[in-house]
Amino acid sequence: MKKTIFGALLSGTALAASGALAADVTLNIESWRTDDLTLWQDKIIPAFEAANPGIKLNFNPTAPAEYNAVLNSKLEAGSAGDLITCRPFDASLALYDAGHLADLGDADGMSNFSDVAKSAWQSDDGSASFCVPMASVIHGFIYNKDAFAEVGVEVPTTEAEFFAALEAFKADGSYIPMAMGTNDQWEAATMGYNNIGPNYWKGEEGRRALIAGEQKLTDEQWVAPYATLAKWGAYLGDGYEAQTYPDSQNLFTLGRAAIYPAGSWEIAGFNTQADFEMGAFKPPVMNAGDTCYISDHTDIGIGMNAKSANPEAAKAFLNWVASPEFAAIFGNALPGFFPLSNTPVELNDPLAKEFVSWRGECESTIRSTYQILSRGTPNLENDTWGASVAAIKGTETPEALGAKLQAGLASWYAPQQ
Template sequence: MNTIASRALLAGAALIALAGAGLTDAARAEDVTLTIESWRNDDLKIWQDKIVPAFEASHPGIKLNFAPSAPTEYNAALNAKMEGGVAGDIIACRAFDASLALFQKGHLAPVNDLKGIENFTDAAKTAWSTDDGKTTYCVPVGSVIGGFIYNKKMFDDLGLAPPKTQAEFLALLDKIKAAGDVPLSLGSADQWEAATMGFQNIGPNHWHGEPGRKALIAGTAKFTDAPYVAAWAELATWKPYLADGYQAQSYPDSQNLFTLGRAAIYPAGSWEIPLFEAQADFPLGAFPPPVEKAGDPCFISNHTDIGFGMNAGGKHPEAARAFLEWVASAEFATLYTNALPGYFTLSTHKVELKDPLAAQFQSWKDSCGSNIRLAHQILSRGKPNVDQAIWNVSAQVLNGTLTAEQAGAKVQETLDAWYKPPGK
């Protein structure tokens, strides 16, 4: 090979090497890592093992870093990061006011024009939209459903079937008590369970779901009205069927009482499913809150829990939008709902669930109206806090130290102390 040819060959090789290096550098430059802020640190392994690999497989060039904080520290930590300009690209959004405040400060970007946002109803978007409903700032992800989880072996041994009406429910509780077992595992020590798994669980059948909740916001209904008082009155009927000393029974106590097989029924949120399936050595079943009489329409607490939004000051807006579009897809709905039994997609996608107990809860959405917890939108922005008032009076009703009428009056007094309905 002559010198000129040798030099040409070497030059060509060098150019190819440089071109290759350039392509590699360009490819690396295109790779971005999105950091996801969340309070769900219990989900870390699920994200690492299932959700992150699924997204990255279909979105080459985008990596995900799921970086949760402790639930009790999340709001303060996220606000500090936002103010300091160091928050992640994707923000797990708590329902209602905490996320609304972030949007109002300019920290969350609107998602009205996001591809896939049409897969969510206005009701699903309520928790992450402005009060007028015109701007949505987080993609709805998951909800939790209220109902009752029961010990199927205990039911079978006693020849019992899930009740459909309130009268059937009380008759069933009488049979369980007569057999020497604890009918209901619920305590009042921590208060929130009496409200969340008690009052808010059975209440939608009385105030007919969302219309009853929205009427309180509009000021056309009061907590002293018959539907709300009736829910507390029904809660009061549970008192004889609780364990001895239930007034000192904490949330973990109630969980243990049920999973150890010492109580027949647990007034539940669907979030209990993974824990109960792991700890109980007996088969589990579920039934929705019984209606007042046969033929009445049914309503369930289908409460918005988590969404995902985009940091308006994030460094990778296009990649962040790509992630949110995936969150709005059928693929994510199916993956998330099956990876986390008891957390149900808020999208209109039909998801086939692999977990039988979760599937029972989800099936109620097809036949019953849905309801968000009463005071989570707007009604708990002032002081004193209405949601905490509901906790307190519900526990007192369960303890027998407050009547249903007194409970309604106390909560309405709390609301009236600061809230003025629109136009009034």
């Protein structure tokens, strides 16, 4: 492992040897990842405690929908844990601005992460970093290999091939070509617009240009993905308008649909539910040979409560989270949540390996609405949900949707005025 991030006295062994920890210190960890409890109890906690005698970990998560409110209440009351699991961008930035998260920007371990990885947990100017990046999720399409073989469909790489594949499944009639509904709205934007969109606006180039006011949501590269989504409706099956997110998951894992617009977070669940072999393909490019772009979205990090009573022990744990050892444990225990450290991690799950291989083939970006652009009213992220649904249903033209989104953003965001 590299030289300890926070100084020699911050390793658990050194702490114990120096007498800095006269008795065991217990670090309490706040998180929304209730489904990770077994992972922490069985793998992460034993590995850390074995390497850091004198420091104990207590992982006691809150239900995801309640996490933000519960955490804020605890922080205000001074009863929050030593370590705070961080959602990306504004929610965590607000905690830092309120003095609840410590600045970790001078930590050597931050050099283990790329600028894109760190961007989710930094001040707007990049001068302060307040959470150690843990993992990202990657967008693409998961497909039923049996269905493709049965109908004789090749895995698509271009948009023309993609729609030809959908048309072949529709003509065959044995499978719903693609499982996605519009009832819950968010997946139309997350697994639709922000899945295929980076190939249009060239990933970080376009996203940063939008933040800078150098591009507008009425520009062709931001409108065109809606025109592509408008073609999806014909292949989503009867009643997709009322279909919920769990409905779509079930349709695919029961083998009734050929393709699922996906985030890699589905991998672990799909592995247990589907009895057919699955593959994945990245968002199709317009033309063969085009540079490809993927949404490799920063999803989870962890920081230190600025008022922790155990800062040295907390920093020792954060040092370990930045290490290759943690990345290997986390990446393999939760296939589809990909470590963000620059040190390559050997993954065991074949579907996860397929997703992460795209990092070596394509340019990575994050969801276009998540940094800065959804702070005002109207909220661009939420408006993108509705726009993506309207595009799929065909209730508004792509051009009208772009104009509406641009007007909303410009109403409060100065660089777009």
